Amino acid sequence: MGEIERESVLPREKEEEEASVDMWKYIFGFVELGVVKCAIELGIAEAIEKHGGPMSVSEISSTLGCDPWLLRRIMRFLAHRKIFKAIPMGSSNGYSQTPLSRRLMREGEHSMAAFILLESSPVMLAPWHSLSARVLANGHPSFQKAHGEDVWRYAATNLDHSNLINEAMACDAKLVMPVIIETCSEAFDGLKSLVDVGGGNGTSMRIVLQACPSIRPINFDLPHVISQAPHSDGLQHVPGDMFQSVPKADAAFLKWVLHDWSDEECIQILKNCRAVISKENGRVIIVEAVIEEEEVQEGKPKVLNDVGLMLDMVMMAHTNFGKERTRKEWEYVIKMAGFSSYTVKSIHAVQSVILAFY
Numbered sequence: 001m002g003e004i005e006r007e008s009v010l011p012r013e014k015e016e017e018e019a020s021v022d023m024w025k026y027i028f029g030f031v032e033l034g035v036v037k038c039a040i041e042l043g044i045a046e047a048i049e050k051h052g053g054p055m056s057v058s059e060i061s062s063t064l065g066c067d068p069w070l071l072r073r074i075m076r077f078l079a080h081r082k083i084f085k086a087i088p089m090g091s092s093n094g095y096s097q098t099p100l101s102r103r104l105m106r107e108g109e110h111s112m113a114a115f116i117l118l119e120s121s122p123v124m125l126a127p128w129h130s131l132s133a134r135v136l137a138n139g140h141p142s143f144q145k146a147h148g149e150d151v152w153r154y155a156a157t158n159l160d161h162s163n164l165i166n167e168a169m170a171c172d173a174k175l176v177m178p179v180i181i182e183t184c185s186e187a188f189d190g191l192k193s194l195v196d197v198g199g200g201n202g203t204s205m206r207i208v209l210q211a212c213p214s215i216r217p218i219n220f221d222l223p224h225v226i227s228q229a230p231h232s233d234g235l236q237h238v239p240g241d242m243f244q245s246v247p248k249a250d251a252a253f254l255k256w257v258l259h260d261w262s263d264e265e266c267i268q269i270l271k272n273c274r275a276v277i278s279k280e281n282g283r284v285i286i287v288e289a290v291i292e293e294e295e296v297q298e299g300k301p302k303v304l305n306d307v308g309l310m311l312d313m314v315m316m317a318h319t320n321f322g323k324e325r326t327r328k329e330w331e332y333v334i335k336m337a338g339f340s341s342y343t344v345k346s347i348h349a350v351q352s353v354i355l356a357f358y
Contacts, residue, residue, distance in 0.1 A: 035077055036104065037120040040113045042066065044075075044084075045097060045104045054087040054094040109174055114167035119314075123147070123154070123161055127317045134316060141320040150320055156224050163228055169256060170203035176255075176349045177207040180287065184345055184353045187285045191215050194285075195249040197242050197273060198257035201229045205253075209234050218247050242269050248276040255287035256351070259311070262321035263333050270337030274358060282358035289324045290344060290352045307350045330354060 039045065047063045048055050057075055061068040075095050079086040084101050086093040103112045118124060127142035134142040143151050155162035180187065188194070188208070195218040196205045205217035209232075216236070219229065223239035231237075238247050243265070246252060252273035258266045273284050289308035308324055315322035325333075327344060334342045339356040346352050 032081065033116070033120050035074060036083070036116060038074065039078060039083070039101075040104050040106070040116060043106075044078075045101045046106070048084070048095065048097050049102070049105065054089060054096040056089050056092065056094045060095070111171050111174070114164070114171045118164045118168040121161070121164060123158075124318065131313075131317050142317045144320065151318055152222075156222065159224065159228065162224060166200040166225060166228070169200045173200075173203040173207065173255065176287065176347075176351060177204050178211075179347050179349055180353055181208070181211045183347050187283070187353060187355055188212055188215060190281050191250045193218065193249040194251050194253055195220050195238075195247045195276075196253045196255070197246055197269070198254065200225060202232060202235055202237060204255055205235055206232050208253075216249075218249055220247050242272060244272075246272045246276050250278045251282060252277055252284045253287075254284065258286060258333070259288055259315055259324055260319050260322040263329075263336075265321070266333045267336045270333060270339070270356070274338055277358060279358055284339070284356040286330075286354040286356060287351045288330075288354065289350055290330065290346075290354070291324050291326045304348075304350050311350070 042064055044060060044064065047060055051059070051063075055063075057068055057072045060066065060075070061071045064071075075084060075086075075093075078084050078101075079093070079095060082098065082100065083104070084095040085098050087096050088094075099110070102108060103110050104116070105111050106113045126146035130140075130142040130145040133139050133145060141150065143154070147154050155165055191212075192214070193216040194205070194208060196202070197220050199205055199219040199221055202219035205219045208215060209217050213234075217234070218236045218238055219226070220238045220240060220242070221229070222241065226237045226239040229237050240247070242257075254269070254273070258269065261269065270284060274282075277284065289311055291308050291312065292305060312324035315324060323329075330344070331342070334354070334356045337356075340358065342354060342356045344352055344354050
């Protein structure tokens, strides 16, 4: 065999070897989600946090009322993925918290538990089984095929699921809003009032109020969402429909709202925002992923760009016509809504901050 032939065969052999290993990740891709959800529901991270130090499996099982033999296997799995840290304790391992495990706690500034519980819920998992039918020509939306109606109509009549959605959005707000306020303060310059369109339970505006007490925040969402939102001094809750009208304010704020909708629907929402913001200093603050055609987006870790692509698949499975957009696609909906100019700023988060000016 010649040298060139040998070089062409070896890469193919290596690719086959890698494929045979990588394939298992897709066969059992659901396992990590299932075990992490189990850890959240059991409250393992809370138990170790409350204990104040490493715990043995017998201590954790006694605290939580678990079968110690089964729990030992769960902890071994989670420690192998560096979610908890294995600590030698006598003849066996104990386990301590890590930055990742603390994100599995239901409370805390870095908690992502609500997001995991939403995405792992039977309601949100069911549409994935119909994704191929969605992609086919003349296919039907996956969520609608699974549940008979779109996600928003479903949430309106199933308040437990609606609250799960809003709690997931709130846990993201707790992470991303401080980053926006710190690194993109120009978004809030000169504002006396700000309306959060589709603001859920008001978490984003409570954070704005705390950081910028001179801004009067308004939390605007559908009536069934507002009815469940907790009262906060200084925060006004307003029920309504963003496709009909938006409360008047100097500026509008939209975080993870527009990616749920088609271009035409986004243009209508943005037009309704533009109609009520200040003509002199008005802007719409859009917090969304910006998908780059290149693999690396300036100022953003590669893994966060990959999350944006995963979110695009989530939009395909969970919404009728939602999608994550490229810069050109964002420019299209912003310009078609009548805005004169816009800027895009990358931040250390999945989302970027897009400012659309009156």
